Amino acid sequence: MGMDFELLVRIFPEVLLDGIILGFMYALIALGYTMVYGVLEFINFAHSEIFIAGAFVGVEILLGLQARGLLDGFPWPFILLLALMAGMAASGLLAVAVERIAYRPLRGAPRLIPLISAIGVSFFLQDLIRLVESLWRNAFNLVYPSIDALNLRLELTETMDVSVKSLVVIVSALLMLWALHLIVNRTKVGTAIRAVAEDQAAASLMGIDVNRIISLTFLIGGAMGGAAGVLFGVQYGLINPYSGFIPGLKAFTAAVLGGIGNIPGAMVGGLVLGLLEAFAASYLSLLTGGAFGAEYKDIFAFSALILILIFRPKGLLGEVVRERA
Amino acid sequence: MPLFEARGVTKRFGGLTALHRVDFALERGIASIIGPNGAGKTTLFNVFTGLYVPDEGSVTFRGQALLGLRPDQITTLGVCRTFQNIRLFANMTAIENVLVGMNSRITLGLWDVLSHNPRFRRAESDLAARALGLLDRVGLQANANLVARNLPYGDRRRLELARALASEPALLLLDEPTAGMTQGEAGSLMRLLRGLVADLELAIILIEHNMRVVMEVSDRVTVLDHGEKIAEGSPREVQASPRVIEAYLGRRGAVPRGAHGA
């Protein structure tokens, strides 16, 4: 088989880093799925497009700055923050709009109906983004402009270095997750969301405006997805209107893996899946002598999804779903 | 060998013991299971029909163990039930509901269906005739083509009964069949049940809250309270039992003659 053990060990830190970055990204996206499922018991299929819409808003901001020659002039934290804010706002608002238009009218209907509607929204948004970008920029396969400062590499140890970009992505993701944790657990709004997630009827009897909370949930979940989109673009560079689909599906897998409706679960699930995928991508080819390569990493995630849903639908940390009256 | 026998049935849900060592046997006729709300009556039915697996105990029907069998297998063996909160196929017509009930008795295969051979056509017309006959028996033949959700309440219970009868059971389990009915409707249903027992060699187990009905129609009454059997015997014996009175009414109280449930 010719397994180069030394090679395996040498690339380990890099693979680990890739896995962590990927994991955080999946975690951020997974949050959107899990929060909405928590309050509505509904899979927001369109979340993958909400995620990529954030990426597009981010790239437009950066391209706009670049066109004005401002990209390397301003300090990069400021630029990144601007892109993130814009992406989060756009995605969050988009999520709220989608909920109002395509999901709210279907609230009482049998479960399949809003799901099919969500699939429709997902497809619609893909081509909507394509349309907007085609008309605005005559291109919809966009590349995130590179910021010099981010491409610098820092030396961690003698043999390993890491790009500033990767560090920035990790730190940003951590900050987002921490912020979300604060919101959900330390604010009135967060408590209201958790209340609605656990028992909608009781929450409304306690005076909580359920519709407003649901909109807020979509806003926050969408914003997380938007942030993930911008980070995705910064990290991987190339985006198109259809690039949300697969990461979205994988992030949903992560959410289920951690226990759908369970917010810490989404974070854990995201990390686990990211690491699994990074290791599969790098090692699979080496281990099988080239027979099965990195292309099969997608099957990894899909198979994981299928297996979890069949054998342990509650996930690793357990489901958090509503009490039935 | 009794037709149906359950021994030592115990079912726990987490810390709650819903049923504790319940014995129950039936040879023929109509037996009623009564008891205050939460006594475990429907849970017992769920164990009998394979919806729940008990933690201890055995259930046999015609000598065959029912534990571990799926609900549809149990129905095929000859035990059928109705539900406390009526589970009809709401958007199918009355006759279609009954036809589904016959599913376990149909021996047609995919090929018969696809080829519409004479065997299929004969079977389908037989089925339709039988279904209409059953609807007629319960008094619903006029509404055969009405969608189930549009039937009045009393008719829905009768339809559920017809559907359960469609599987040609030897043992019928009825969960609160007269709930929501007027005294007149209840009485009429009971006469129907007695007729069925006589004509079809059917045994029936009833869960009921309507005491008058229970006393009138049962050959034997079993009383459950907090998951345990506290009395069993003829309706008269059970009515006079102090333990039963206590379970329903507390320490002091009158005999629940004609009372409509606890």
Added chain:
Amino acid sequence: MIQTLLSIGLMAASALGVATFPRSVLVFLLFQGSLVFVYRARIPELLRWSLLVVALLVLMPVIGYFNGYYLEVATQVGIFVVLALGLNIVVGLAGLLDLGYVAFFAVGAYSWAIFGSPHANIIFGGGFPLAGGWFYPFLLIGLCTAALTGILLGLPVLRLHGDYLAIVTLGFGEVIRVLANNLDKPINLTNGPKGITPISRPPTPFGLPYGEYFYFLVLLLVVVVVIVNRRLEDSHIGRAWEAIREDELAARAMGVPLVRMKLMAFACGASFAGVMGVLFSAKQVFINPESFTFLESIGVLAMVILGGMGSIPGAILGATVVTVLNLQVLKGFSLWLNELKNAGVTVLGYSLADLPTQFEPAKYERMVFGIILVLMMIFRPQGIFPARRRQRELTTPGG
């Protein structure tokens, strides 16, 4: 009386119109519209079906003579009608939302593609491709292979419901796609993204040209599949599926064997797709994984939803509308837009020639599917030609 005259008149006029203006998409759409009209008009049954038979067996091939592309469209419509009818069994009758339906289509297609082309020589060393005549037995082989795949898919997903079932089937569909794309090593089964070609075609009876041959074959298969669907629906099997969809617990308590019935639904639905897959690869002569993506699965779902879940005329209508929308309307719009651009037309002071070149309406199938799905769910979930039972389920208030 008026309706009778209108029916005959519309059909005849539009058919003549197509003959006179073979390039006009609008006139062809009018012809199709006239068929729908004839289907719904209050005219004697004999007249209705005679007109439709004449339209499909005579007029359509004649139209094909004037514009071969129309015949191609009609054939594609037929293929998707069968796919929609197959998905209809799984989604509409049994209520199992399968988002990976295209996988069965792919299985059928690849089964003939591999053995009906020289590609199999790579695997087996020699002796291939099989002679074109093998196409016919392969219709059956494709059916069985797809049905088997359906059962294999069905087994693990039986206990799942609604959302989770949908996602798992989506996952399966994606797995099949990735496999098709990557099984070119270690053994080259599918030739990966390069696809397989050339695929043998059967010899045609009476020396018919292939365009007409495939059209009539598809028409025949549509008729067979419709009959099979009707028979399944009006039998204990169809009733069992409906009962499962209505209330699984009660169905089981009434003696319906859930596992067997669900597997049967998957197998039946899959088998239709399998047969059409074989036909598809023979017709196209070239297949690659691009034809079997999630987009196609959703496309078929949109057809079933648009027409009406559980409804046979609905599935036919849905398949027709969606296919025509994509193949003709969108494409026609693209062409028309190009003509306007070239002619330097301006709209509200904006010259169309300035429209970005990347903007091609023909590519916006996803938007079409998306709009159809959302609007239908909000405004008419029972579909345009609702199945009798679904109508009650989805419109009566108080669910």
